[in-house]
Amino acid sequence: MLYLALNLFIFVVCSILHIGIHRFFAKRGIFTLKTAFIFILGLIVSIYITTSLTLTNSMSFRADPPAGGAVEESSRVLWWKISRLSGIPPDGGDLHSSDVTSDSVGMTWNVSIPYSGIIFYILMVGVLIIFYTTPSFSxxxxxxxxxxxxxxxxxxxxxxxxxxxxxxxxxxxxxxxxxxxxxxxxxxxxxxxxxxxxxxxxxxxxxxxxxxxxxxx
The missing domain is CATH 1.10.10.10 (Winged helix-like DNA-binding domain superfamily/Winged helix DNA-binding domain)
Known part of the structure; x- marks a missing residue:
């Protein structure tokens, strides 16, 4: 949720800046599509911050691994999911759903979250462009x-x-x-x-x- 909220914040800021810059030029009789490039700047900021946070979290995780065998538990969760989909029981006995804790599920889910926030940002910009250009193009x-x-x-x-x-x-x-x-x-x-x-x-x-x-x- 952190990465989604971060990209939502970047999108809102870029939208406000875009509207402000567009009105600034419009009042002076200048109409240009170049004001939309603010969203590309927002994408660059999003990629930079997301990558920095991901690398920081990764280095922190390696330097101070969680206690209680969380890494091993994460592997067990992944293998349990594969076994459930394939129907093949894992070696050494069944791994029941009760063995999967909320902490372990959250850890495996967070692996794919960071860059999905960037995709979320791109989708929002695309929807905004379609929303404002459809009346003109139709x-x-x-x-x-x-x-x-x-x-x-x-x-x-x-x-x-x-x-x-x-x-x-x-x-x-x-x-x-x-x-x-x-x-x-x-x-x-x-x-x-x-x-x-x-x-x-x-x-x-x-x-x-x-x-x-x-x-x-």
Whole structure:
């Protein structure tokens, strides 16, 4: 539980930092996906702390082994579990479930706990990303449509692009945002999508295909 609680704490801290940084840039008219990299930093911290604690506990265990034959008991517990699954009685007689104490079970369980906390952290980040991106990816937004049109046609003039939208003020705002984010650029009065914009479109298309949504054209 210690490792799960630790990774939950790291996740909560990273989420708060992500929201705070995102709002800081949003108030200044800067919208970027780079704020999500805070979760990668959190993963690095999680791996570092988990590994350090695991090594410390391992060294402490070797330096001061528990009294009462706990190591031998742990082996007996493991062999008892294997025997129960295989149906083959262990050598030297049966080991009944009554022989297994709560302390010995806890010791064998703790072996696999540390890095399961890291997996727990990764799963929480994945759920958070899906939760916040599904509404955007499930519906084709004007920005996505502009990027897809530019990717498909190579380059387009403002007049040609505006023909796909009924609200001219909307396309003006979206073109400005896409240009500020480095997803499109203007070349000889025609808009073109940048490599970064191409990657965004491919990511959105992959996401929509993954969930069986229409990709569009």
């Amino acid at each position: 519906n084709i937004s004007p920005s996505t449509m502009i990027l897809r049109l530019l990717k498909k046609n190579g380059k387009m003039s403002y007049q040609k692009l505006s023909g796909y939208f009924s609200d001219e003020s909307l396309i003006n705002l979206r073109l400005k945002d896409l240009h500020q984010d480095g997803l499109i650029f203007l070349e000889k009065d025609k808009f073109k999508v940048t490599p970064k914009g191409n990657r965004i479109v491919k990511t959105i298309d992959f996401y929509r295909k993954l969930f069986g949504w229409s990709v569009g054209g």
